[in-house]
Amino acid sequence: MPHVIPTNVAAVDLGSNSFHMIICSLQDGKLQTIDRLKEMVRLAAGLDENKTLDHATQDKALACLERFGQRISNFPANSVRIVGTNTLRQARNADQFIHKAERALGHPIHIISGIEEARLIYQGVAHSLASTANNRFVMDIGGSSTEYIIGQHDTAHTKESLNMGCVTVSQNFFKNGHISKKAFKKATLFVEQQLEPFQDTFNSQHYDEAIGASGSLKAISNVLLTSGFSSNGITLAGMELLVAHLLTLDHVDKIHFPALSIERRPVFIGAVAIVYATFKTLNIRQMTVSDGALREGLVHDLLGRIYDHDIRSQTSQTIAIRYHTDTRHAEQIKATIRYMVEQLDDQICFNDNPASLQYLEWAAELHEIGFEIAHSQYHKHSAYIIENADLAGFSKQDQMILSSLVRSHRKKFSLSRFDDLPAPWRRFTPIMSIVFRLATVLHRNRHSIRPDFTISIEGTNIALCFAEQWLEQSPLTQADLKQEAQYLKEARFNLSF
Structure with missing residues (x-):
């Protein structure tokens, strides 16, 4: 749960016909609508036969978002949710538009699937x-x-x-x-x-x-x-x-x-x-x-995140059960990830950024779902399912981040896998992935007890320090760490232990 509960929350729906924004006050867990803004932008009308969003429509949309941004640019990050729907799902140049739109709004935009849009619409109706x-x-x-x-x-x-x-x-x-x-x-x-x-x-x-x-x-x-x-x-x-x-x-x-x-x-x-x-x-x-629709559903979904009832965590657990993952193993990996993250609060990806730990814990829960398809290259199967499935609460960007972590948790470590992620995650995920990789290496002998150790990261140098004689008494883990050091070296990281 965030340390500070926001006093106001906002949701923005970048629809294919109209853009909507709703602002609510939040007191004692109760919402009161204090402002609504709507502009008919007709984003869908700006898609040409090549699924490219034309400049005139982009300009009209950005002018609207500049006005919206004046109301919410100073809102805390955890108090705003902004989603794009079908036109931004289809537009070939959606990434370029989203980059400009995020600057106008002062907050990230998440593209959601049609099924997730349907879920949020129902939430809006159910609460209205x-x-x-x-x-x-x-x-x-x-x-x-x-x-x-x-x-x-x-x-x-x-x-x-x-x-x-x-x-x-x-x-x-x-x-x-x-x-x-x-x-x-x-x-x-x-x-x-x-x-x-x-x-x-x-x-x-x-x-x-x-x-x-x-x-x-x-x-x-x-x-x-x-x-x-x-x-x-x-x-x-x-x-x-x-x-x-x-x-x-x-x-x-x-x-x-x-x-x-x-x-x-x-x-x-x-x-x-x-x-x-x-x-x-x-x-x-x-x-x-x-009266309730997508934007109201977004507000109630945001409320769940603020009060630690994030539907994404429930979805992750449900998917893990459906694919018969080893939950005990996952919990041990999660505990070791938390152990390392507590020592790495000087890293920008973990400093005042609880979302990074959330992604890593979901990755730990889901990294072995690919076993249901094949044991060989299971991490690739897991990543594919995560990126392409309809996962309640997750945006397309969420799924890309999570998929990249799972895809990168073993074998070859390629930094190019993170190139297509939205900012700032393309910068954060390499270090997050290394933490995840090390946690899985330390628990490769499933259900083993985590040893006490320290971890530090300075630039591309990662240092692990175990108790004296521990590595000599754990030759398989020592061999695994040597192999991991080689994988990381190929990506220009230096792992010492």
């Missing part, structure tokens, strides 16, 4: 909407993806993210804003095709209540209500009336509803197509709209 339903279905339409979730209470158990959103469907099927029956039919057919593999999974027979959680669904609900098409949220009957009305128009500029903002008008028809096709495919009759 009182409900007695046993099973609830949640739907969220973004600019370039739509999430579908079924959960119970505050836990999502079925999650899916599909590559279709209000911006992309509007762009691809209603080109230049033109509306026609033929275009709408093609758009709804496309949505139905995306949903086809999941139409049984998310069929309305599996839940008691359907909830919408996004600006697009709020807009549709408000239009249905104010137009007299529905008095009970979003209904299939109301959607039929709305679609019939929209198909009398030939251009999005002619869509006029008092409850629909001008800036949402260009992407409204795409959202309607997604909702209409979803209701028809999943046999939904009525949907309530929630």
Whole structure:
């Protein structure tokens, strides 16, 4: 748990249609929303056919983030979570944009998978909407993806993210804003095709209540209500009336509803197509709209981290159990890592940076999951699973860092493996990896008791000092350390013992 509990926390959602920021006060573990900011950036509209984010859209996005940054740049590091979603998952030049965006915000940005996005959306809804339903279905339409979730209470158990959103469907099927029956039919057919593999999974027979959680669904609900098409949220009957009305128009500029903002008008028809096709495919009759969404889910997830209930630790333990790892062995490695880290607080990667120890402990728990695939080169299999699996609570950057530690914990030690990591981790992980490697070497004779020793690191020189005669009495460990010294020498580190 951090030494100081922040008085304010913030979450920023860099969505494919809109950027959102929520700021909450935190007192005695309770949250109170004190500010909300939202700007419709339409990041997805800036992706060209080569999946490159154009300069004009980047400039618009960065101008927005400069304004957001004025509010949160002085917030402590542990009080802010910022995530990017589908467009930043797809953009080939996302890294360059993220570097500039992080400077504007003063905090790191994490890219999350569609499944993690779905989990956080459900969390936001679960904490924002009182409900007695046993099973609830949640739907969220973004600019370039739509999430579908079924959960119970505050836990999502079925999650899916599909590559279709209000911006992309509007762009691809209603080109230049033109509306026609033929275009709408093609758009709804496309949505139905995306949903086809999941139409049984998310069929309305599996839940008691359907909830919408996004600006697009709020807009549709408000239009249905104010137009007299529905008095009970979003209904299939109301959607039929709305679609019939929209198909009398030939251009999005002619869509006029008092409850629909001008800036949402260009992407409204795409959202309607997604909702209409979803209701028809999943046999939904009525949907309530929630104020909670991804940003609220981020705040509650952040709260768990602040109060030492980090979902990532739970996920790591769950995965370790699923892959039948040796938990006793892992605990011994973790204890030895902590023993070394306590002696290395002069190292920049460990000085006032508890996240480094967290990553190392997760690595210790997960480094042998690859045994379930093959014993030969198991560290490579473990690293692959960690980098590519859907791990609740972990961002893509988290998984890259963790994967690099696991991949580098034995055999050849290559510094190039850390080149693609985000700052400052590409600087931190070499020393972290060496600590992890030494811990695994000292416990290669599984379940052996850790000896007393000291460790110091100065530049590229690592020194271990054991009790007199201990190494002579432990010839296998001495041989292992000699082999490790050779591996590290090839990476220009000098290990003495």
